[in-house]
Amino acid sequence: MLLLTGCAAPSETADDGKISVVCTLFPYYDFARQIAGDRASVTLLLSPGREAHSFEPTPRDALTIANADVFIYNGGEGETWVEDLLDAAGENIGTSACMMNFVEAREEEIVEGMQVREEHDHEHEHDEDSDEIEYDEHIWTSPENAVVLCRAVCEAMCAQDSANADFYRANCEDYCAQITALDDEFRALRAEAKRDLLIFADRFPMLYFCESYDLRYRAAFHGCSTDTEPSLATLKYLIDKVNGEHIPVVCTIDLSSRKIAEAVSESTGAEIVTLWSMQTVSRADFDAGETYVSLMTRNLDTLRKGLL
Secondary structure, eight states: OTHHHHOOOOOTHHHHSOEEEEESSHHHHHHHHHHHTTSEEEEESSOTTOOSTTOOOOHHHHHHHHTOSEEEEOOSGGGTHHHHHHHHHGGGSSEEEEGGGSSOOEEOOOOTTOBOOHHHHHHHHHHHHHTOOOEEOOGGGSHHHHHHHHHHHHHHHHHHOGGGHHHHHHHHHHHHHHHHHHHHHHHHHHHHOSOOEEEESSOOOOHHHHHHTTOEEEESBOTTOOOOSOOHHHHHHHHHHHHHTTOSEEEEETTOOOHHHHHHHHHHOOEEEEEOOOSSOOHHHHHTTOOHHHHHHHHHHHHHHHHO
């Protein structure tokens, strides 16, 4: 952090006239680049394929943030490093915005059958004693939230670059209209659905998504779990649930090893499908120019298999 106090390079704004926008996570990077067009330089801090939950900024990352005109981050327990870094950066950063301040955060849920590590139980006991709540941080998975967050990114950019504010806001509203149209498709699908239960043989970062469409779920692990191997009890629970409710698909999330899903599929005959949480994306998807809308459209196709 000492690097930030006296060694930060001048902002790129002075070089090409464009503001520089740095985003910690892919959804905000995508919103920013859709809004920016060719009038701002947008950087994704978490490189494609990198695990978000264990991310720690390097000195190069710290300098990238210090040089930003606009810094967009998620906040919460997954980004506790941000506040110290912002304090160290001081006035070097023109505008910073914590996305969890713009929507209603939901308490992390532990549901029937979900494996919970012993230390996580102790954390919850401590939280109950101290009236602290662990919040689910995957706020962008709800398209309704995504519209709010996209506009928040836009306003942060407008605050730093008022000359292009009208351009940014027009692009923002165009993209929000695409997200809203997709949300309408999800709601139409939900209205036709024959079932309302999703089985995640994986972590579960889709709480906001499921709540948006009144979907029930069961999962091997909670959203930010570092576990990769389920207990026999958890695995049996998921298999019995798929068989007992005649669920046709078992879900994994993007960049999963699929090992648990393969075990459930082998025992039940359920098809393995993927839901994209987009906390990070694969290098292939990133290089192909995939967007929040295109990846969420994949989720729509996945739901058709699971609910109809």
